[in-house]
Amino acid sequence: MNAIKQKDLILYSGLIILGLVAPFLFSAFKVQLTYLCVLIVLAMTWNLQGGEMGYNSFGNILFYGLGMYLTASVQVGMFFPLAEWTESGGEKTFVHTTAQYFQGIGVGLLVAAIVPTIVAGAIGYAILGLRGHYFAICTLGLGIAAGEIAGGIEIIGAGQGFTTPPFPAEIVDPEARGQFFYFLSFLVLVLAFVFVKYIYGSRFRLILNAIRDNEDKAEAMGIQTMKYKIVGWMCSAFFCGLAGGIMGGLIGYIDSTDVAFDGREMGVFMVLMAILGGKGTLWGPVIGATLFHFFKEGLWTFILGWQYVALGVLIVVIVVYFPEGLMGWLREKYPDRFGEVIDEKDRKAQVEIK
Amino acid sequence: MNKLVKLFTIFISAITLTIASISSSFAKVEGEYIVLGSAISLTGKYSSNGVHTQNGYNMAVDRINKMGGVNVGGKSYKFEIIYYDDESNPKRAAQLAERLIKQDGVHYMLGPYSSGLTKAIAPVTEKYKIPMVEANGASRSLFTKGYKYLFAVLSPANQYLEVAIDLAVEKNGGKPVRIAQAFEQDAFSQDVRLGILDAAKRTGSEIIIDDKLPKELNDMAATLAKVKATKPDVLVVSGHTKGALTAIRQISEMKVDVPMLAMTHCDAAKLSKQHGKNSEYALCASQWHKNLSYKDKFFGGGKKYDKDFKKEFGYAPPYQSAESSAALLVFKDAFERANSFDRDKVRDALKTTDMQTFYGNIKFGPGGQNVAKPMILFQVRCKGDSCENKVVAPTKWASDKFYHPIPKWSERS
Numbered sequence: 001m002n003a004i005k006q007k008d009l010i011l012y013s014g015l016i017i018l019g020l021v022a023p024f025l026f027s028a029f030k031v032q033l034t035y036l037c038v039l040i041v042l043a044m045t046w047n048l049q050g051g052e053m054g055y056n057s058f059g060n061i062l063f064y065g066l067g068m069y070l071t072a073s074v075q076v077g078m079f080f081p082l083a084e085w086t087e088s089g090g091e092k093t094f095v096h097t098t099a100q101y102f103q104g105i106g107v108g109l110l111v112a113a114i115v116p117t118i119v120a121g122a123i124g125y126a127i128l129g130l131r132g133h134y135f136a137i138c139t140l141g142l143g144i145a146a147g148e149i150a151g152g153i154e155i156i157g158a159g160q161g162f163t164t165p166p167f168p169a170e171i172v173d174p175e176a177r178g179q180f181f182y183f184l185s186f187l188v189l190v191l192a193f194v195f196v197k198y199i200y201g202s203r204f205r206l207i208l209n210a211i212r213d214n215e216d217k218a219e220a221m222g223i224q225t226m227k228y229k230i231v232g233w234m235c236s237a238f239f240c241g242l243a244g245g246i247m248g249g250l251i252g253y254i255d256s257t258d259v260a261f262d263g264r265e266m267g268v269f270m271v272l273m274a275i276l277g278g279k280g281t282l283w284g285p286v287i288g289a290t291l292f293h294f295f296k297e298g299l300w301t302f303i304l305g306w307q308y309v310a311l312g313v314l315i316v317v318i319v320v321y322f323p324e325g326l327m328g329w330l331r332e333k334y335p336d337r338f339g340e341v342i343d344e345k346d347r348k349a350q351v352e353i354k
Numbered sequence: 355m356n357k358l359v360k361l362f363t364i365f366i367s368a369i370t371l372t373i374a375s376i377s378s379s380f381a382k383v384e385g386e387y388i389v390l391g392s393a394i395s396l397t398g399k400y401s402s403n404g405v406h407t408q409n410g411y412n413m414a415v416d417r418i419n420k421m422g423g424v425n426v427g428g429k430s431y432k433f434e435i436i437y438y439d440d441e442s443n444p445k446r447a448a449q450l451a452e453r454l455i456k457q458d459g460v461h462y463m464l465g466p467y468s469s470g471l472t473k474a475i476a477p478v479t480e481k482y483k484i485p486m487v488e489a490n491g492a493s494r495s496l497f498t499k500g501y502k503y504l505f506a507v508l509s510p511a512n513q514y515l516e517v518a519i520d521l522a523v524e525k526n527g528g529k530p531v532r533i534a535q536a537f538e539q540d541a542f543s544q545d546v547r548l549g550i551l552d553a554a555k556r557t558g559s560e561i562i563i564d565d566k567l568p569k570e571l572n573d574m575a576a577t578l579a580k581v582k583a584t585k586p587d588v589l590v591v592s593g594h595t596k597g598a599l600t601a602i603r604q605i606s607e608m609k610v611d612v613p614m615l616a617m618t619h620c621d622a623a624k625l626s627k628q629h630g631k632n633s634e635y636a637l638c639a640s641q642w643h644k645n646l647s648y649k650d651k652f653f654g655g656g657k658k659y660d661k662d663f664k665k666e667f668g669y670a671p672p673y674q675s676a677e678s679s680a681a682l683l684v685f686k687d688a689f690e691r692a693n694s695f696d697r698d699k700v701r702d703a704l705k706t707t708d709m710q711t712f713y714g715n716i717k718f719g720p721g722g723q724n725v726a727k728p729m730i731l732f733q734v735r736c737k738g739d740s741c742e743n744k745v746v747a748p749t750k751w752a753s754d755k756f757y758h759p760i761p762k763w764s765e766r767s
Contacts, residue, residue: 159539252477
C-alpha cells in the first residue's frame with residue numbers, strides 16, 4: 001500500500017512540476033496549454049455526470065457560458081457602467097488599471113463559480129427527474145436556449161458580442177498575459193483534479209455509480225437519489241463556471257452562441273474527450289482531453305477545410321473500436337494492471353465453452 | 355499500478371518531445387518572402403465569404419509577385435500567406451492569431467472574414483504590436499477601441515444602408531417612412547442596424563418591425579408575415595450571404611409586396627444568378643462595384659479585375675474579394691514607403707497611407723477605418739432572364755436610375 005502511495009507521489013509531483021515549468025519551456029504554446037487545462041477540467045467534470053452518474057449532459061456548456069459572461073460583467077461592472085461598455089459604437093473608452101483588472105477578475109471568477117452552482121441546483125431540481133435520452137435532449141436545449149437569450153440581452157452586448165477588458169497596459173511584458181491565464185487555468189485544473197480524486201475515494205462516488213447502474217434499486221436501498229444527482233451536477237457547474245470565466249478573459253471577446261454557449265463545439269468536445277479517454281475513470285478524461293487537443297492542434301491545420309470530416313471519422317473510430325474509451329480498452333487488455341484478478345482456470349473454462 | 359505509472363511517464367515524455375519538435379518557427383521575412391498570416395473561415399457559417407476573401411488575397415499575392423514584388427531596401431521580395439481555418443468561430447480565430455504570431459513567427463497579419471472574428475483577433479495583434487490590414491471587419495465598434503495596429507480598407511458597417519433610408523425618404527416626397535427591419539444577431543448586422551436607427555432618427559422615420567434573426571439563418575417567415583400585415587415602406591434585411599438568400603427566397607415564395615427592399619451581401623450571395631428575376635429590384639449596399647472608375651497599375655480598373663478574377667476562379671468577384679485584394683496593395687505600398695521590415699515603421703507607413711486602388715481610395719482615419727471611400731448602392735435589374743447589378747447611388751457613379759416602387763408580385767411576369 002505504501003509503495004503505491006509513493007509511486008503516486010512521484011507521478012503527481014512530476015506532473016505538477018511539468019505543469020509549472022511548461023509555460024517557460026514551451027513559451028510559444030502557452031495559449032494552447034491554457035486551452036488544454038480548461039479542456040481537461042471540462043472533461044473531468046463532465047465525467048462526474050456522464051461517466052459516474054450515467055446522466056449524459058449536454059448542458060454543462062450552460063454553466064461555462066454563464067461563468068464567462070458573469071466574470072466579464074463583474075470585471076467591468078465593478079468599475080464602469082456596464083451598459084456603456086458594451087454599447088457598440090460607444091465613443092467612450094474605459095481602461096482598467098492594473099489593480100482594477102485583477103480585483104475585477106478575482107471577484108468575477110468567484111461569482112462565476114457560485115452563481116452557476118446555484119443555477120445548476122435550481123435547474124437540476126427541475127429536470128434531473130428525467131432519465132436517459134430525455135435528460136440528454138433536455139440539457140441540449142438548455143445550452144441552445146441560453147445562447148439565444150444571451151444574444152438578445154443588450155447590457156451584455158447582445159448580438160454584438162462583449163469585448164472583455166484588455167490586459168492592463170501597464171504590464172509591458174507581452175508574455176505576462178499568457179502566463180497569468182495559464183497559471184490561473186492550471187490552478188483550477190489542480191483544484192478540480194484534487195476534488196474529483198477525493199470524490200473517487202468517497203462514498204459519494206459509490207452512490208453516483210449506484211444511480212448509474214440501477215437508479216430504481218438505488219432508491220429502493222434508501223438512497224435519496226435526487227439529492228445526490230443535484231449535488232453531483234452542482235459540483236460540475238462550479239468548475240465549468242470557473243473554466244468559462246478564464247476562457248472569456250483569455251479569448252477577449254464573448255459571442256453569445258459561438259464563444260460562450262458554444263454547445264456545437266465545447267459542449268460536444270467535453271463529451272467526446274471524456275468518452276475518448278474512457279468515461280467513469282479518473283484518468284480517462286485527462287488522457288482523452290490531452291489526446292484530443294493534440295489531435296486537433298497538430299492535425300487540423302494540415303487538413304484545412306476537412307477537419308470536421310476528420311473529427312467525424314475520429315468519433316466513428318472511438319465508438320466502434322473503443323466504446324469504453326482508451327482506459328476501458330487498456331483495462332480490457334491488461335486487466336491485472338488495473339488491479340483486477342483473473343482466475344486463469346475460469347478464463348480457460350470459458351474459452352473451452354466457446 | 356507500476357506499469358500504469360510507466361505507461362504514463364512514456365505518454366508524457368512523448369508529448370513533450372512532440373511539442374519540442376514542432377516548435378520550429380518561420381521568420382517574418384524568410385529569404386525573399388514576406389510572410390503574412392491570416393485566419394480565415396474555410397468551414398462554418400462564413401465559409402463562402404471566407405473563400406471569397408481568400409481568393410481575393412491569393413489573386414493579389416500572385417499579381418504583385420508576378421509584377422516585381424515588393425521593393426524594400428533595393429531588394430525585391432515576394433508575398434506569402436500562411437492560412438489557418440478559423441471555422442467561423444471567434445474563439446478559434448483568437449487562438450489561431452496567437453499561433454500565427456507566436457509559433458509561426460508572423461509579423462504582419464491580414465484580417466479574417468466578418469466583424470466578429472476581427473473583434474476577436476484585434477486584441478491579440480494589438481498585444482503583440484502586429485500591424486493588421488483587414489478587409490472584412492466593418493463593425494463600428496472596431497474603430498472606437500483605440501486600436502493602433504488595426505487598419506481597415508472598408509467603410510464602417512453603419513454606413514451600409516443609411517443611404518437607402520435617405521433614398522426612401524426622398525422617394526416619399528421628403529416625408530418620413532415606415533421601416534421594417536430584420537437583422538442577424540452578429541456584430542456586423544447589428545451595426546448595420548445602428549446605422550438604420552440613426553438614419554430613422556435623422557429623418558423622423560418610424561421603425562415598425564425590428565426583428566432579430568438567428569445566426570444559422572434559414573427562415574424569416576415570421577418577419578415576412580408581419581411585413582405582409584403592416585405594409586411598411588421599406589424592408590431592410592442584413593445577415594451576410596445566408597440572410598440575402600433567405601430573404602429573396604421567402605419573399606418570392608410568400609409574394610410579399612414591399613415598395614423597397616434594402617439588403618447587404620447581394621453580390622456575395624450571387625443573387626442575380628441564383629434567384630434571377632425573383633431578386634429583381636433588390637437594393638444592395640456594396641463596398642465596391644466593377645463599374646466604378648478607380649484605377650491602379652496592378653489590376654487596372656474594376657472591369658479588368660472582374661475579368662481576371664472570373665478567369666482565375668470562375669465566378670464574378672463580390673466586393674469581399676475586391677477589398678481583400680486591396681488589402682495587399684496597401685501592405686505593399688506601406689512596406690515600400692517604410693523601406694523597412696520594422697513593425698513600427700510599417701505601422702507608421704500604414705497610418706499615412708493615401709492611395710488609389712482599383713477598389714477605391716484608401717486613407718485611414720484615426721480609428722483605422724477607411725475614410726476616403728463612399729459606400730455604393732446597386733439594384734438588381736433584369737433584361738429577359740439575365741439579371742445584373744446596376745449602380746444607382748451615389749449619383750456620381752450611377753449607371754442606371756433607381757427603380758421605385760417595386761411592382762407588386764401580381765403585376766410581375
